[in-house]
Amino acid sequence: MQKECHLKKVTLPVDAIESEPKSFIFMSEDALINPDKLLVLIHGNGVVRAGQWARRLIINEDLDSGTQIPYIKRAIEVTLNLPFHFFFCLLHVCMCLSCKTEGYGVIVLNPNENYIEVEKTKAQIQLSSDISDEPAEKRERKDKVQKEIKKRRDFYEKYRNPQKEKETMQIYIRDNGSPEEHAIYVWDHFISQSAAENVFFVAHSYGGLAFVELMIQREAEVKNRVTAVALTDSVHNVWHQEVGKTIREWMRENCCNWVSSSEPLDTSVESMLPDCPRVSAGTSVCLQ
Known part of the structure; x- marks a missing residue:
């Protein structure tokens, strides 16, 4: 992430002392000062860490297939005077975001790094x-x-x-003890403080659930700052998470969930949940 994408590693919590457990996120140099666009990437649950989508693809295919590197490189590209489209290709899904003359600022979340293990x-x-x-x-x-x-x-x-x-115990990272806490913490300390007029999210699997929880906790702020959300095989559930009517309405207009399906890409897929549209990712393979 640092070498290939030129991102910087930022320690969490921001005010951590030397002796306490710490985590981190990755950010582009202009993530907080880019006045136009900010892209936020959230992976799913399990063993994956910041910058990864699926370890199985990393092992069996290549880094382009299983990591966020292609997303990040394309997002931070600087264009000239002509507009271009930024294609999200996870699960062969394409989501076009129109660009002007600057690239995106980028923030890569690390929602699974919630604790450290120490010997008892x-x-x-x-x-x-x-x-x-x-x-x-x-x-x-x-x-x-x-x-x-x-x-x-x-x-x-x-x-x-x-x-x-040895017998071990878990010590949770302050204010980042779960993917949901992590998303809210990064929003409060970084995303909400950024200069970007338009914030875009790409959230995979449990990352979608974490985003929906962020909306529940920071509804007004998210609605004011976030322009569009691309979900991929999101496992959020508006009933279990007790999502209100106003959030469900916003999600219908601003979110789309590309799900595993053998139907052609972008074919509408029925859902019993009254939230965002669901369309086919053009593949029946689910990344976990």
Whole structure:
């Protein structure tokens, strides 16, 4: 992302101290000062990280197929005096955004990096085993049995797996402990502070759910700043997320969800959800 796309890595939280867990996002140099257009990319859930769409495609195909690199390179292109169209090609989906004389500013979210894992100390392990509402006698008997089981298991593990994993605990990143929190945090500290008149989102799979949650939490701001949203196999659900009527109406006008389908590209696909239009991505392969 830094070498190929010339993006900069920005640490989160913005006011993080040295000792606390941290995450990051990628941004183009002009992301916050581009007066015209800003493109925000959000990938799905699982093992993918900032700048990736699908690891399976990265491994089996190439970087152009499984990463956001082609999107970013095309978005930050500087045009001359003639307009050009920016084609989103994930899942063979094309969404045209008209450009003027500058490229897009770009922000790449990193919604799956929510915590770090650290090895538990002996005191923490002991504390977790001591916390119980059971009577002392019953707990002592259970502890004795567990110690015997652990002794036998450790003896076995010593030969089966010499590199046995240590017992760990998760420490969540402040204000970024979930994809939804991450999207809202990046909106509050970066996207909403940008100079761009038009903000565009491309959100894949769970990224679509995170965007809808952002709309629920920041409805007026999103409506004022976001021009269009391209969803790809989004897993959002307006009923489960309790999306109000005004948001559903906005989504019908400003969002489109390209879904896995064997129908020709852009063929309308029926949906029982009263939100944005759903059309065929022209492929039955779903990226996860």
